[in-house]
Amino acid sequence: MIVALAGGVGAARFLDGLSLVYPPKEICIIGNTGDDMEMHGLHICPDLDTVVYTLAGVAGRVHGWGVEGDSFRCLEALGKLGAETWFQLGDLDLATHIHRTARLRAGESLSTVTAAIARSLGVASTLKPMSDDAVRTIVQTPGGPLEFQTYFVRRGARDEVLGVEFQGAGDARPAPGVLPAIRSASAIVFCPSNPVISIGPILAVPGIRQALRRRKCPAAGISPIIGGRALKGPAADMMRSMGMEVSALGVARLYRGLVDLFVLDREDKRLAPEVEKLGMRAVITNTIMAGAAEKKALARAVLKALERA
Numbered sequence: 001m002i003v004a005l006a007g008g009v010g011a012a013r014f015l016d017g018l019s020l021v022y023p024p025k026e027i028c029i030i031g032n033t034g035d036d037m038e039m040h041g042l043h044i045c046p047d048l049d050t051v052v053y054t055l056a057g058v059a060g061r062v063h064g065w066g067v068e069g070d071s072f073r074c075l076e077a078l079g080k081l082g083a084e085t086w087f088q089l090g091d092l093d094l095a096t097h098i099h100r101t102a103r104l105r106a107g108e109s110l111s112t113v114t115a116a117i118a119r120s121l122g123v124a125s126t127l128k129p130m131s132d133d134a135v136r137t138i139v140q141t142p143g144g145p146l147e148f149q150t151y152f153v154r155r156g157a158r159d160e161v162l163g164v165e166f167q168g169a170g171d172a173r174p175a176p177g178v179l180p181a182i183r184s185a186s187a188i189v190f191c192p193s194n195p196v197i198s199i200g201p202i203l204a205v206p207g208i209r210q211a212l213r214r215r216k217c218p219a220a221g222i223s224p225i226i227g228g229r230a231l232k233g234p235a236a237d238m239m240r241s242m243g244m245e246v247s248a249l250g251v252a253r254l255y256r257g258l259v260d261l262f263v264l265d266r267e268d269k270r271l272a273p274e275v276e277k278l279g280m281r282a283v284i285t286n287t288i289m290a291g292a293a294e295k296k297a298l299a300r301a302v303l304k305a306l307e308r309a
């Protein structure tokens, strides 16, 4: 079983490619829930949903999140009622949030509900939230603390980031099956996700970082930063604001001791010697997933490198 640590869109694209070249049933995805939120009384899990929709083949094509071709009539109606509309929740997407919220309120755990939603949409891989307990990514800015989606979507990631806190992480327990999956994995992959706010919350859940450090199988990290830029999301701005080097090397430093291989784009091949000094083998390949062919090629390159590790 390959265990993949995943954030949102970048991870989902990689996992889509991986599922095309590796048996999906043999993939266990541990998803970030730090950017979950409550809105309109609903429990929204953007990263888990992005992974599910992508693997189910229904994700929005332009942004990578939400449901392709979704309409926004409910949101329009909510706006007329004076409710907040800055977070684009489509009508079909809302069905997921309504269903999840109802089941959580009835007492089911987030991992049970997540598995059921993934199964209902035809996803063959196992998808687990990092924890069933609430962990919330809080971004510290000069104007005060902001919930992640407020920082990212509502305020357009324009605030300086002084720090990031994963509220509740200290008391959170890994979701059932997360630690056993890591312990019995044949390989571990850190998907090309934001290392600070997508992978960071997963590593902050007590026990997960330790289990990864004690792994008995090879682990690979994939850089979401190419040529000093993030293809998607606020990773580059956040890393810069927090005084980290905005480069694949900066990401590799965050994964020191947790991975044996680090995959970086051809554009960054000059960083390979520095990456290797961190005690991980640098694997250079094209990491831009423009289409199915590139996604599959990246997944194959990662699998090949893991086999050799």
Ligand code: FO1
Residues within 6 Å of the ligand: 007, 008, 009, 035, 045, 046, 047, 049, 050, 065, 066, 086, 087, 088, 089, 093, 149, 152, 153, 198, 233
């Ligand atoms: N991202 C945006 O930039 N704007 C949105 O309005 C938005 C809505 C949204 C709805 C459902 C969902 O699952 C994801 C959504 N995202 C939106 C993406 C999300 O904010 C981020 O990409 C992740 O949280 C970071 O991984």
